[in-house]
Amino acid sequence: MADTVLEVSHLTVSIPMGKEVFPAISDVSFSVQSGKITGLVGESGCGKSMTARAIMGLLKPNCKITEGSILFDGKEISHASAKERCDLSGNQMSMIFQEPMTSLNPLMKVGRQVEEALRIHTKISAAEAEKKTVEIFREIGVPDPEKRLKAYPHELSGGLRQRVMIAMAMICRPKLLIADEPTTALDVIVEAQILSLMKQLCESGTGILLISHNPGVIAQVCDDVSIMYAGTIVEQADVYELFDHPMHPYTQGLFNAVHSLSEDRGELDVIPGTVPDITHRPSGCGFCTRCTQVKQQCESSFPVMHEPIDSHRVRCHLFDGKESHEHAH
Ligand SMILES: Nc1ncnc2c1ncn2[C@@H]1O[C@H](COP(=O)(O)OP(=O)(O)O)[C@@H](O)[C@H]1O
Ligand code: SF4
Ligand SMILES: [Mg+2]
Numbered sequence: 001m002a003d004t005v006l007e008v009s010h011l012t013v014s015i016p017m018g019k020e021v022f023p024a025i026s027d028v029s030f031s032v033q034s035g036k037i038t039g040l041v042g043e044s045g046c047g048k049s050m051t052a053r054a055i056m057g058l059l060k061p062n063c064k065i066t067e068g069s070i071l072f073d074g075k076e077i078s079h080a081s082a083k084e085r086c087d088l089s090g091n092q093m094s095m096i097f098q099e100p101m102t103s104l105n106p107l108m109k110v111g112r113q114v115e116e117a118l119r120i121h122t123k124i125s126a127a128e129a130e131k132k133t134v135e136i137f138r139e140i141g142v143p144d145p146e147k148r149l150k151a152y153p154h155e156l157s158g159g160l161r162q163r164v165m166i167a168m169a170m171i172c173r174p175k176l177l178i179a180d181e182p183t184t185a186l187d188v189i190v191e192a193q194i195l196s197l198m199k200q201l202c203e204s205g206t207g208i209l210l211i212s213h214n215p216g217v218i219a220q221v222c223d224d225v226s227i228m229y230a231g232t233i234v235e236q237a238d239v240y241e242l243f244d245h246p247m248h249p250y251t252q253g254l255f256n257a258v259h260s261l262s263e264d265r266g267e268l269d270v271i272p273g274t275v276p277d278i279t280h281r282p283s284g285c286g287f288c289t290r291c292t293q294v295k296q297q298c299e300s301s302f303p304v305m306h307e308p309i310d311s312h313r314v315r316c317h318l319f320d321g322k323e324s325h326e327h328a329h
Contacts, residue, residue, distance in 0.1 A: 004032070004033055005207035006055065006176050008030055011027075011067070012025065013051075016062065024063060026067075027067075029305075032176060033223075036208075037210050038207070038208070039212065040226050041211075041214070042227060043229075043275050046228045046231065048213075048228055049180055051211075058082055073175060077089070092175040092176065093177075094169050096162070096180070097180050098184045099158075100153070100165045104164065110164045111149025114136065114167055133145075134146060141193060148160065159194070162190075163197065166194065177201065177206050179208060184214075195217065195220055214258075215258050224239065230281050236313040236314075247308065249291045249293050250291070276289060283299075284297070284302055285302065285303050303320075308323065
């Protein structure tokens with residue numbers, strides 16, 4: 001069995017607003033295994049980035065972890081600062097964002113940035129680092145690498161910048177990479193290339209948390225998938241099981257939207273309504289304002305996570321009392 005690099009359990013992040021405190025995410029649990037890609041998918045505003053920032057220690061000052069634990073390589077990091085996390089993890093956690101400009105140094109040529117990453121992680125000379133960087137750029141499909149090395153980040157396309165970020169991650173070989181919407185700003189061809197680089201990185205042993213609002217992206221490369229809605233995980237399974245048998249009404253709605261897109265009906269068959277703002281989330285199931293199967297108890301009682309099929313979990317009242325026999329004790 002693969003090693004668990006990241007284990008998030010019952011994580012809650014709260015934000016005080018006025019006299020009240022609102023949970024931005026609540027009871028979030030999932031894990032990332034080394035050499036595997038875990039997907040986190042849900043519409044915009046569901047709490048995906050908040051989850052990523054809580055893991056990396058990059059929460060905004062008004063957001064606090066109020067419950068749960070985050071184990072990196074078996075070590076509790078949930079209350080460590082970003083700096084302490086670096087020490088605890090030995091720089092083995094990295095993150096890439098939708099817009100790589102935020103992580104690249106705008107004043108340094110991209111080749112230099114990759115060379116420096118190389119020289120921190122391997123004892124090689126400057127000349128060797130330059131040669132190796134050209135090789136890496138060629139490997140990851142950067143056209144005309146000698147010339148691109150000398151470019152500043154703003155002189156490259158979004159796709160090339162994201163490649164540079166992934167190249168740096170490949171050099172550092174982190175145990176965990178969190179990629180928050182890494183291909184959202186890119187066209188589908190470049191997206192496919194970036195996803196294949198991430199797959200390559202994961203084959204070398206890195207565990208990856210891939211965050212996307214697009215189930216199509218998740219289906220292409222992930223091993224395990226968690227569906228997030230209104231700040232909580234509503235469904236979880238391995239990628240084949242989940243896409244073959246989506247159980248949660250939200251997951252079904254999300255997948256139908258993708259299917260109707262791929263069938264080119266021209267119009268996105270979206271789930272009617274919008275994701276509730278954190279100050280307006282229902283006290284029961286977060287999806288009750290949009291669900292076509294809503295029952296009376298859905299509005300007042302927050303559903304627990306059920307496991308109707310082994311390793312396939314769903315948080316919905318439709319599954320109350322339907323635990324798998326292997327799971328129920
Ligand atoms: N610093 C903050 N203060 C208050 N609310 C926030 C803050 N950051 C995010 N939120 C709210 O938390 C919710 C989840 O946001 P986010 O994690 O960015 O969603 P996603 O990445 O899934 O689009 C949203 O309703 C957003 O408006
Ligand atoms: S708990 Fe109720 S409202 Fe929520 S998804 Fe299930 S049926 Fe729909
Ligand atoms: Mg986000």
